[in-house]
Amino acid sequence: MNIYVGNLDYKVRENDLEQLFGEYGEVSSANVITDKHSGRSKGFGFVVMENDDDAKQAIEELNGHMLKSREITVNEAKPRKTY
Numbered sequence: 444m445n446i447y448v449g450n451l452d453y454k455v456r457e458n459d460l461e462q463l464f465g466e467y468g469e470v471s472s473a474n475v476i477t478d479k480h481s482g483r484s485k486g487f488g489f490v491v492m493e494n495d496d497d498a499k500q501a502i503e504e505l506n507g508h509m510l511k512s513r514e515i516t517v518n519e520a521k522p523r524k525t526y
Contacts, residue, residue: 444498448505449487449516451475457488463510464490468497489520 448460460473475488492498498519506517 444492444495445520446490446492446498446502447487447516447518447520448490450513451484451486451488451515452511452513453484453486455484455488455511459510460488460490463505463508464492464501467501467504468492468494 446464455475457473457475460475461470464470464473469492471491471493473488473490476485477483478485490501492501502517502519505515507514508517509515
């Protein structure tokens, strides 16, 4: 399951997300989205977990969790709209 993680502190890195979500199950990938010009975090990212039950538990328990001084938003990622 692809999970959206929003309101990230700009200091949060992929390994922070891997560690946090890894407490709930196996993490296939974790990405913090960055600006292509400055390389600075855009304040959101995505985590992929193969086991849907683990992913649902992580979403339920981590939505509103404090991570590096910010309350993060966690929910199932919606498919990207194509125009």
